[in-house]
Amino acid sequence: MSTGPRAVTIGDVARAAQVSTTTVSKVINGLPRVAPKTRERVLEVVAELGYQANPTARNLRAGRTDAIGLLVPELDRPYFGQLATRLADALEPTGRHLVVQRSGLSRADELAAASFARLRMYDGVIITVVGLNPPDLEQLNFRTPVVLVGERPLPRTFDHVMMDNVEGAATATAHLLERGSRRIVMLGGRQGTTEQDMPTLRTLGYYKAHARLGVPLDERLVAPIPLLDMASGYAAVRRLADDGVTFDGIVAATDVVAIGALRALGDLGIRVPADVQVVGFDNIDETEFTTPRLTSVDPGNEEIAATVLRFLESRMAAHASGEPEAASEPTAEVTIPARLVVRESTRPA
Amino acid sequence: MSTGPRAVTIGDVARAAQVSTTTVSKVINGLPRVAPKTRERVLEVVAELGYQANPTARNLRAGRTDAIGLLVPELDRPYFGQLATRLADALEPTGRHLVVQRSGLSRADELAAASFARLRMYDGVIITVVGLNPPDLEQLNFRTPVVLVGERPLPRTFDHVMMDNVEGAATATAHLLERGSRRIVMLGGRQGTTEQDMPTLRTLGYYKAHARLGVPLDERLVAPIPLLDMASGYAAVRRLADDGVTFDGIVAATDVVAIGALRALGDLGIRVPADVQVVGFDNIDETEFTTPRLTSVDPGNEEIAATVLRFLESRMAAHASGEPEAASEPTAEVTIPARLVVRESTRPA
DNA sequence: TTGAAAGCGCTAACAG
DNA sequence: CTGTTAGCGCTTTCAA
Numbered sequence: 001m002s003t004g005p006r007a008v009t010i011g012d013v014a015r016a017a018q019v020s021t022t023t024v025s026k027v028i029n030g031l032p033r034v035a036p037k038t039r040e041r042v043l044e045v046v047a048e049l050g051y052q053a054n055p056t057a058r059n060l061r062a063g064r065t066d067a068i069g070l071l072v073p074e075l076d077r078p079y080f081g082q083l084a085t086r087l088a089d090a091l092e093p094t095g096r097h098l099v100v101q102r103s104g105l106s107r108a109d110e111l112a113a114a115s116f117a118r119l120r121m122y123d124g125v126i127i128t129v130v131g132l133n134p135p136d137l138e139q140l141n142f143r144t145p146v147v148l149v150g151e152r153p154l155p156r157t158f159d160h161v162m163m164d165n166v167e168g169a170a171t172a173t174a175h176l177l178e179r180g181s182r183r184i185v186m187l188g189g190r191q192g193t194t195e196q197d198m199p200t201l202r203t204l205g206y207y208k209a210h211a212r213l214g215v216p217l218d219e220r221l222v223a224p225i226p227l228l229d230m231a232s233g234y235a236a237v238r239r240l241a242d243d244g245v246t247f248d249g250i251v252a253a254t255d256v257v258a259i260g261a262l263r264a265l266g267d268l269g270i271r272v273p274a275d276v277q278v279v280g281f282d283n284i285d286e287t288e289f290t291t292p293r294l295t296s297v298d299p300g301n302e303e304i305a306a307t308v309l310r311f312l313e314s315r316m317a318a319h320a321s322g323e324p325e326a327a328s329e330p331t332a333e334v335t336i337p338a339r340l341v342v343r344e345s346t347r348p349a
Numbered sequence: 350m351s352t353g354p355r356a357v358t359i360g361d362v363a364r365a366a367q368v369s370t371t372t373v374s375k376v377i378n379g380l381p382r383v384a385p386k387t388r389e390r391v392l393e394v395v396a397e398l399g400y401q402a403n404p405t406a407r408n409l410r411a412g413r414t415d416a417i418g419l420l421v422p423e424l425d426r427p428y429f430g431q432l433a434t435r436l437a438d439a440l441e442p443t444g445r446h447l448v449v450q451r452s453g454l455s456r457a458d459e460l461a462a463a464s465f466a467r468l469r470m471y472d473g474v475i476i477t478v479v480g481l482n483p484p485d486l487e488q489l490n491f492r493t494p495v496v497l498v499g500e501r502p503l504p505r506t507f508d509h510v511m512m513d514n515v516e517g518a519a520t521a522t523a524h525l526l527e528r529g530s531r532r533i534v535m536l537g538g539r540q541g542t543t544e545q546d547m548p549t550l551r552t553l554g555y556y557k558a559h560a561r562l563g564v565p566l567d568e569r570l571v572a573p574i575p576l577l578d579m580a581s582g583y584a585a586v587r588r589l590a591d592d593g594v595t596f597d598g599i600v601a602a603t604d605v606v607a608i609g610a611l612r613a614l615g616d617l618g619i620r621v622p623a624d625v626q627v628v629g630f631d632n633i634d635e636t637e638f639t640t641p642r643l644t645s646v647d648p649g650n651e652e653i654a655a656t657v658l659r660f661l662e663s664r665m666a667a668h669a670s671g672e673p674e675a676a677s678e679p680t681a682e683v684t685i686p687a688r689l690v691v692r693e694s695t696r697p698a
Numbered sequence: 699t700t701g702a703a704a705g706c707g708c709t710a711a712c713a714g
Numbered sequence: 715c716t717g718t719t720a721g722c723g724c725t726t727t728c729a730a
Contacts, residue, residue, distance in 0.1 A: 022726080055467060266640050370708075
């Protein structure tokens with residue numbers, strides 16, 4: 001198999017400029033000890049031939065790529081887009097850049113494995129663990145510094161920044177209970193599983209709040225949905241209504257699900273927050289622009305991004321300095337506190 | 350500078366398994382001509398040492414990365430997230446995967462240049478040209494197959510898939526005019542510039558529709574905004590109202606801007622579509638879930654993604670086969686037809 | 699100031 | 715079936 005039309009290499013430039021590749025290398029990297037005339041000639045040839053260094057070769061040689069990989073379950077979820085933006089912004093001044101890849105929520109393990117293998121080529125890796133099997137992660141065995149960000153407790157092989165799903169959801173639920181809701185749907189909730197995934201944890205908070213406030217709970221109000229997207233949120237609320245389930249509050253597993261729910265309530269002629277109060281989770285930018293504006297749990301998005309990068313920088317520094325003990329240094333695990341942002345989809349106190 | 354704790358290499362495995370690196374290579378790549386016993390021994394060592402091939406070295410050697418790069422202006426825009434998802438889905442069966450990077454809308458040229466240089470390491474590159482200076486693109490000189498996707502006519506150095514901004518916006522505007530609007534705001538519009546950027550082109554369509562239907566147009570209704578985001582859309586509508594500008598229709602430059610506008614209209618007590626009709630552009634998934642649901646121009650999203658990949662595959666095939674004439678093959682430029690999707694934010698005929 | 703040579707980790711001819 | 719060797723394109727001692 002041909003590799004296609006050969007690209008211009010440093011050797012081509014060297015030949016054309018009648019110098020060694022060493023000299024060309026120095027010129028294109030702005031290193032000293034090159035005669036001005038030589039530099040000039042090389043630059044001319046570079047321009048003429050349109051030479052650009054092959055980043056792969058450079059990376060192999062340098063042992064680093066100056067790139068940080070971010071693995072997200074899906075590329076079209078506002079939450080991850082906004083997380084990626086925060087990370088990219090913070091990374092920019094460091095001279096590194098962010099590269100985003102999708103792991104695929106429920107794809108074959110094979111695929112997940114491939115995703116992981118490819119991450120090896122980054123200097124550091126941030127993995128959002130939503131929807132990944134812990135087994136996949138344990139297999140994940142490479143020297144590259146890794147920070148996990150997500151919601152579920154995990155084997156502590158890596159630094160891990162967690163959002164406080166349980167308390168966040170408990171706060172949200174308590175808020176609805178305090179504002180008078182008594183039959184609250186846990187939309188996108190999950191129960192009866194041993195898995196500690198995000199829906200399960202948020203559902204746990206929902207239970208806790210009821211217990212704390214001594215409000216009885218109808219298990220039929222826990223409404224699982226297949227995907228945490230708008231369409232599923234919409235469909236689930238319509239179904240509840242069709243089934244004649246009565247409710248006066250909704251805790252949505254995510255803001256995106258809540259947006260679907262709001263649309264369904266609108267179609268059903270149910271007023272928010274007068275008839276049904278709604279609270280979301282994630283505090284994505286969209287919450288400010290829904291009708292009505294969505295009360296939501298902010299999992300500490302700014303702090304999550306900052307903490308992830310702090311951990312990563314620290315691991316990378318240790319890694320770069322070659323500290324052998326870096327690998328065995330105990331992994332950090334922090335839970336970022338969540339905070340309720342009250343907007344219009346819940347009633348005033 | 351140390352490169353950090355040395356990773357396990359193929360050489361380490363070879364040594365431990367008492368074979369050559371060739372044999373190890375064959376084993377990990379599943380190639381034939383390895384004795385079962387040898388294979389087994391190698392695999393044991395691989396597992397024991399936790400060896401994983403260095404993708405950078407492999408890429409350098411192979412001359413390809415099996416990765417397609419996608420350059421987007423921002424990581425948190427629904428439109429690009431949804432485009433990325435379409436592309437990633439379509440790419441999956443081909444054994445290649447998508448890698449997303451941000452160009453940064455209005456960042457320094459330096460940064461754009463850096464982004465481009467890094468794209469060299471992909472087998473193919475898809476660049477969304479919103480907000481990129483054509484000069485940047487002309488400098489873009491590498492052998493990697495490139496397809497441009499975006500809205501503005503460009504020097505035809507590359508294959509280019511365009512959306513029909515002018516006709517799309519004209520259709521949207523005509524729709525409002527036909528449904529009775531007479532004072533239509535072009536929200537996020539732009540005029541009086543020679544640049545052929547997206548806001549300008551969509552504004553052009555807005556003008557065209559007025560001309561075609563013989564409806565006079567108040568230039569003060571073209572409302573530029575700094576950023577095409579929800580907050581700017583919101584602020585602009587509030588400002589128009591504060592300034593006492595009267596209007597009975599809004600053509601928003603993008604759906605995201607329209608979402609901000611809807612929220613502002615709600616706050617102002619203006620009914621949609623009874624008092625003011627609103628139409629967006631992009632047909633992002635969110636349009637189905639706004640209140641009211643947003644009428645929008647679908648620029649042909651499915652077809653855009655499919656066409657981009659068709660072009661790219663074709664370029665990549667030519668490139669891989671080493672056809673020298675591949676480079677000089679004329680570039681394709683197609684405009685995908687746009688189509689109006691009528692929802693609830695505009696009145697029935 | 700310049701260049702020769704080694705080598706990053708891997709794969710592919712080619713011998714044996 | 716296995717190993718030796720060369721080399722992907724680049725950077726970096728080290729010597730000249």
